[in-house]
Amino acid sequence: MDFSFGAEDEELRARARAWLTEHLVGPYADALGLGGPGSEHEGVDVRRAWERELGRGGWIGQGWETGPDEGYGNRRLSLTGQVVWAEEYAALRAPGRVGHIGENLLAPTLIAYGSPEQRDRFLPGIARGEELWCQGYSEPGAGSDLAGIRTTAVRDAADGLFRVTGQKIWTSLARDADWCFVLARTEPGSRRHHGLSFLLVRMDQPGRVDVRPIRQMSGTSEFNEVFFDGAVAAEAVGGEGNGWTVAMGLLALERGVSTLVQQIGFAAELERVLGAYVAAGAAPNAAPAPNAAPAPGPGSGPGPGDPVLHERLVRQWAELRTMRWNALRTLGTAADPGAPSVAKLLWGGWHRRLGELAVAVRGAAASAGPAAWAPGLPYELGLDEEQRLFLFTRADTIYGGSDEIQRNIIAERVLGLPKEPR
Numbered sequence: 001m002d003f004s005f006g007a008e009d010e011e012l013r014a015r016a017r018a019w020l021t022e023h024l025v026g027p028y029a030d031a032l033g034l035g036g037p038g039s040e041h042e043g044v045d046v047r048r049a050w051e052r053e054l055g056r057g058g059w060i061g062q063g064w065e066t067g068p069d070e071g072y073g074n075r076r077l078s079l080t081g082q083v084v085w086a087e088e089y090a091a092l093r094a095p096g097r098v099g100h101i102g103e104n105l106l107a108p109t110l111i112a113y114g115s116p117e118q119r120d121r122f123l124p125g126i127a128r129g130e131e132l133w134c135q136g137y138s139e140p141g142a143g144s145d146l147a148g149i150r151t152t153a154v155r156d157a158a159d160g161l162f163r164v165t166g167q168k169i170w171t172s173l174a175r176d177a178d179w180c181f182v183l184a185r186t187e188p189g190s191r192r193h194h195g196l197s198f199l200l201v202r203m204d205q206p207g208r209v210d211v212r213p214i215r216q217m218s219g220t221s222e223f224n225e226v227f228f229d230g231a232v233a234a235e236a237v238g239g240e241g242n243g244w245t246v247a248m249g250l251l252a253l254e255r256g257v258s259t260l261v262q263q264i265g266f267a268a269e270l271e272r273v274l275g276a277y278v279a280a281g282a283a284p285n286a287a288p289a290p291n292a293a294p295a296p297g298p299g300s301g302p303g304p305g306d307p308v309l310h311e312r313l314v315r316q317w318a319e320l321r322t323m324r325w326n327a328l329r330t331l332g333t334a335a336d337p338g339a340p341s342v343a344k345l346l347w348g349g350w351h352r353r354l355g356e357l358a359v360a361v362r363g364a365a366a367s368a369g370p371a372a373w374a375p376g377l378p379y380e381l382g383l384d385e386e387q388r389l390f391l392f393t394r395a396d397t398i399y400g401g402s403d404e405i406q407r408n409i410i411a412e413r414v415l416g417l418p419k420e421p422r
Helices: 007-023 044-056 079-091 100-113 116-127 243-251 257-280 307-330 339-360 363-367 385-393 403-414
Strands: 133-136 152-155 162-168 179-185 196-202 209-214 223-237
Touching: 007 079, 079 257, 100 116, 100 133, 100 179, 100 223, 100 243, 152 179, 162 179, 162 196, 179 223, 179 243, 196 243, 257 307, 257 339, 257 385, 307 339, 339 385, 339 403
Parallel strands: 133 179
Antiparallel strands: 152 162, 162 223, 179 196, 196 223, 209 223
8 A cells, every 4th residue: 555645745744844843942842742641741831832822823623524614723634634744743742732632532523413503612712722621431430331330410400501410530631621521321210321411511610520630650640530519511412312322423533643643652652662772781882772761871781682672672663563554544434333442452552562661671770669759759750761651551451441342342343243241
C-alpha cells in the first residue's frame, strides 16, 4: 500500500511547522514536552492557555464532519492532513493537549447524535479552546463492564432538568474540566444497557459535584473520583433512554487519527529508551541517541551487548511500525465494530512492554528508590523518566477497557462466537 503524502500535504506540513515555531515561544516554549502519559498534571494552566492559542489559529476540530453551513472557526483538513499536523506537533514537542476529550470524543458524538441546538451550544467553545471536558463512564463497580453502572438521573417535574446522583472513577482532567459527559440510568428498575441516558453536566456546581484526586503509586494524581449529589443536567444527547447507543458510538471514535497521534508519542518514548540502552553499556566515547535519558555511567547497565534486550528492542520498534501502518490502512474506512478493540489490544500491550524495557535497560540502577526524595516532598520528584514510564504503563491493559473485555468484543461482535455465560 502507498503510505506516502502528496504535494498538498507537504505544503501543509511547512505551514504547520511555521505556525507552531512562531507560536511556541515564551511560556509555551517552557511547556514543551509537558503533559504526556503519566504527567497530565503538569503545567495545566499554561496548557489551557495554549489550547486557546490553538483555537485562535483554527487548529482544533480539523476532522469534524459538520455540514457545509456549520462553521466553528476551525480548519477542515483531510485525513492525511490531520496526520501531517499531528506529526509536526509531536516533532516540536508541543504541550500535551488538555482539550482532546472534547475535541476527539464529545464533538464527533454531538455531530453524530446531538441536536442542532446542542451542536451550536457546545462545539464553538471546544473549537475556541475555551471549554474543557472530561468523561464520566467508569464506576467502582462498573469499569470495563459499562452496562453495570449505578449512577442515576431523575427528571425534575418542576423544571424538566435531570438531577444526577452517583459516583464516577478514573476520570482524567476532572479537576480542570468545565463539563463532563455522564452515562447515567434514567429509567428506574432498568438493567444492563437499557434505560441509560448520555447527559451533559457542568462541573462547577458547588455542593453537587465533588472531585477527589486518586494518588497513584508513582506519586502523581492524573485520575480522579467524581461524586454527584443532585447535580443538574439539562441535556440528554440522542434523547432520553438512548444513552447506550450514544456511548458505544463515542467509544468507536477512539481510533484513526487519534491513534496515530498517540503512536507519535510512543515513538519519542521508544527513542529515549533506546538512548538509555546505548548509554547504559556504552564505551566511554559512545554517544547516546537523541533525547536519551542520562545514564548512571558507562557499563552500568546491560547495554548493547545483551542479545536478549537487543531482540526485545528490535521487536518493539517493528511492532510500532506495524501499528502505524495498520492505523493508516484503516483511516477513512467504514465503521468496524472490532477496530477500536484491536487497536486497544495492540497499543496497550505494546506500551506496557515498553515500560518494562525502560527499566530493564537500566539494570540494577532502575530498582533504586527516588534519589532526591525526602519526607514532605512529592514522591514523583525523585523518579526518573524510565521509572515513571514503567509505573504508569502497568495500567495500560486495564484502563479504557481491559484486554479481557476487548477480546470478548472481538469474539462476540466480529467473529460471532457464543457470548460468555453471565
